[in-house]
Amino acid sequence: MKSVQHDYATTALRHIHMIEAKCSAADRQQYGSLCHRFPAMVQLNGLRLTVAFLSIQKGMRRTFLDHINEAIQDFNLEPDSLPATTQEYRVLTHKVLEASVWYKRYAEAVLGISPEDVLDEQTEAGL
Incomplete structure (x- = not known):
């Protein structure tokens, strides 16, 4: 029997390989950067x-959201369809953060984008 984590990992790896094969270097950099920044965005701003x-x-940001949406499967990650109850919202946030860990890992391992690259990118942009 497969675990939920196994499903997140295989889905994330499939998406990362798809990005690696079909996207330009700039798009891969943007996607990988978002893989690293997304959990902090959720924790800081809320899901x-x-x-x-x-x-x-548009572009890689929307693609990333679609990929996370496919990974968690149970819910639809659209602003109008997020759960209204606090308990369901917290469960969904937890699932999204669990799935995003795999995207971070594979962005670093497969795409070669490390957290330091993301920090350097933010520093250059003046963020």
Whole structure:
């Protein structure tokens, strides 16, 4: 019997390999950077605001949100369809953060984008 973590890991790896094969270096960098920043965005701003922000974006940001949505499967990560009750919202936030760990790991291992690269990128941009 497969665990939930196994499902998150295999889905994340499939998505990362897809990005690696089909996207430009700039897109891979943006996607990998988002893999590292996403958990902090959720913890700092909350899932609802993070999903709202990413859902109106184009390119790799929207692609990343779609990938996380596919990984967790139970819920639909769209601003209008997030759970209304606190308990369901907290469960969903926990699942999203658990799945995002695998994206971070594979962004570093497969795409070669480390957390230091993300910090350097933010420093250069003046963030």
